[in-house]
Structure formats: C-alpha cells, structure tokens
Amino acid sequence: MAANDEQTRDHGQDPERRTQFADLIRQRRAELNESLDTFAKKAIDPVSGERVKRGWIYRLETGLTVTPPGIEELRALRAACELPLEQLQDAAGQQFHGVDPLKGGSAVATAYVRKLDRVPADQRANLMRLIDSLVPPEE
Missing domain, CATH: 1.10.260.40 (lambda repressor-like DNA-binding domains)
Structure with missing residues (x-):
C-alpha cells in the first residue's frame, strides 16, 4: 500500500x-x-x-x-x-x-433540527411522514 x-x-x-x-x-x-x-x-x-x-x-x-x-x-x-x-x-x-x-436555515429551523437527536428513533419516521405531508420533499 x-x-x-x-x-x-x-x-x-x-x-x-x-x-x-x-x-x-x-x-x-x-x-x-x-x-x-x-x-x-x-x-x-x-x-x-x-x-x-x-x-x-x-x-x-x-x-x-x-x-x-x-x-x-x-x-x-x-x-x-x-x-x-x-x-x-x-x-x-x-x-x-x-x-x-444547519447554517443555511433560519434560527427556528435550526432549533427544531437540533432537537431531532432527542426524538426516539422509532418516532423519527412518523415525524418525517408528518413533515412530508405538510411540505412534500423536493426532487
């Protein structure tokens, strides 16, 4: 090598x-x-x-x-x-x-994202589905 x-x-x-x-x-x-x-x-x-x-x-x-x-x-x-x-x-x-x-988002968005680490793993998928239903992901 x-x-x-x-x-x-x-x-x-x-x-x-x-x-x-x-x-x-x-x-x-x-x-x-x-x-x-x-x-x-x-x-x-x-x-x-x-x-x-x-x-x-x-x-x-x-x-x-x-x-x-x-x-x-x-x-x-x-x-x-x-x-x-x-x-x-x-x-x-x-x-x-x-x-x-995280630097590109607003202060509010950054605060939400930082809290995601404390959301139990099994609930993250549910949260993502909720967010996607409100704001569809961009392609």
Missing part, C-alpha cells in the same frame, strides 16, 4: 477529515443487510439511468479518495439507500465541501 493510500485510509491522521457521507452509506447498507454487489445493483438514478459503480462505493466506504457525487449519483444512491435525497445531499455537502446544513 502506498504511503498516500495509507494516510488516506487512516482517519486519525487528519483531524479535519470528514466522513459523514461515507458513514451514512456504510451504515445504511449494513442496516439493509446488503452486500456491496446487491447495493450497487440498486444504485441507479431513475431520471438519467446513471449508475453508481461498486468500485466507487467500495472506495467511499473504505476511506479512499473518490470524486464527489453529482445529483445523478445522489439520486442513484437514494434509490439504493431508500433515504430522502436531502439527507444524502446534506451528508455529501458536509464531507466533500465542509458545508454545515
């Missing part, structure tokens, strides 16, 4: 290294109990037909350098992850661009 690859893999070497998107994808694939191959086969953008390849997902999950995903790749990963597009966009923005998704 080259020194650069080793440093890229070792998250402890770089305290500024962000892994929110990689962590989200890895955790969701584990929750779905899917192999890398099965997960990659589902990662197809329903709009453009763009696929996210197994190798890219593997590199992302193992901490190797990847090209940041565009909207087509995000939609493809949404199909595989079965998560809201906004959640993937926020995590990708954090990891690849250092964007804090």
